[in-house]
Amino acid sequence: MTALLVFIVIIVLIGGGIWGWPLLAGLLGIASVTDKAGALNHITQLMNRYDITPDDIDTAFHQQTSARSDADNRSKGDIARTLFAYLGGIFILAGISTYISMFWDSMGSVMRVLMTLGVGYILLIVLVAALHERRYPRLILPLTITSVCMLTSGWFVLIHELYPRGDNWRAATLCVFAVMALHQGALFFKYRRTALLFTSLFFSYGFLEVGLDMLGVPIAYISIALGASVFLVGTALEKTPYKLLAEPALLIGTCWLNSGLFDRIDLFTSTNWASLITGVCIVFTAYGMHKSARYPRLVALGYFLGSIMAYSGLFDLVQNTSIELLYLAVAASGLYACVVLQSRALLLTTVIAMLGFMVYFSEKYFANSLGWPVTLVLLGLAFLGIGALAIKVKQRI
Template identity: 75%
Template structure:
């Protein structure tokens, strides 16, 4: 019986992965296009995102597929060298990690610093050599991450060994993030790699966050200031070779900024007003991206999260008041916006909000009435008829 239950659960998980994800993706507007107009719109969004001009598309379309030919002629020696390089790096890191985990308690202070910070700087030297030689581009990202992790941990170990009785983690973090920001910033200024841009921004903003916290600024205000800054940096990254970081930077900036706004608004008013105002703010941000026809994933996510917050906050504000029906009017207005914007994500949340409110209102005021559900059905039929007539009139015009 238990094995049968486990088999059913496995089948459900597999089915959810196969059929559930396309459904969610289609709802959020993340699915692949299914018709020619959708394909053209998707191509236009990609061209706007990556600043591609029609002449470049035409040149790429007529260019011979030399990339596939060159990749197909890759020598076996090159493949073997790459394979053994990856294996060597994996075994070296595994050996260092195993040694540290096994003998950490028996090590002295100097040895602890050497196996962490020393290893990090050795990896940094290898990274600089790879950047200088430009022969192993695929090793840049793993070397960058490995060196950053080892050096960051090593600096913390060094500070802990020097000041074992100190509990001022903010000062330690400020020092470590400052040193790492300097390292990564110098490397990025020299080699202009996307991975180095990411690590530089990470440590710079970590340094500023901890520094502002040490100065006594409230976390919410720090989130507002740094979130707005990250958003501006994301817009600036769109025009650089590091444009791959623009979308995550915009996402982090919006989340960071609005988390601070939510906290401040909730403190001065209430959580309901905070949810409503912050949700509208997120939706307006998504609308701005929608107008620029960039980042469809961020647009869908912004409409989804923002509308959920706004609808929840508005319902809590008008519930059990004389203006309850304002909620229905607002959702109907947003439904019109969904049609104009052609946003399936916003349409989903709006339909759920409208149906949920109608169900709530029916239960509260017409629980034992037969005329109310009949009225709703007749209203639905009337709206369908009006829509069909409007469609026919539009076709004739």
């Protein structure tokens, strides 16, 4: 019966496509427009009705053709110019990199500095010229990245050549990051570009992390402090023209902060508690973004990673204890949270957690008993029930 119904629907759709539209056109009075003569007749009727002359048609036709041609020429010109610019930059960098790798050992100290730091400053001059002229906006990002890479490596090369026997990498990194932060910060305050703000923040936070590490501050406290700072910076960027950086800043800040939190909790308690508490914190962070209707990708990622950490930490805590079934109760309450929060990511981890615990529990307590076949049947029914419940939950989401 279902197959017959599907066949009838297909026939109706095909028939409507073949005969329905011509019939509808005939009812609307445009069935005669089926060939060139009919089209000309219909155009004549429109011209008479709206008092359109052949000169009007000719003018409108040429204007439309000219506008389309200019747009095509501009788009093709922009694409070609951008393509050749990228290809030129790639070949220049490939040539410089190949030359440096081939003759690095035979170069002197001055030549090494010139081939790295000198090239970096040449690229920086080109970047400043492009920023000042404002004629090549698509070249700003690749020029920023290449100049930053060459300048950073060049400053490290200069320090190594000046102090070949030095082994204090923290001091070298601190100096290089300080110089690069000043570079990029000055360029940002002058030209106000998002790429320059990103590089300024990158080197500034790198300088802070290395500096605090040299002062003897534990790395976990550095992560907590700087992660919270990056999170606040990301929140502040939402209301600025540089809100493109807000989402990655919030992601980096959350990960950085919770990594330090995980380390401290692990030190004072255990890895299980650290995983559980950190996972719950990540879920709460995602919940805050969810309530404010911001960044759905970060919300889904937070629910996914946070729930995985929370479920794994909770399972390790209750395993082989008298409260093992508490895990199943928590996972079951997670299904209710999925409906309230309308999160497919949380639904996925919750269903996996429930099914995994059922498999573990049945193998542990019923695998060697005569009731194992019955357990398998009950487990299958449980799987079907959870699967049906998950489908209903997904439909409501």
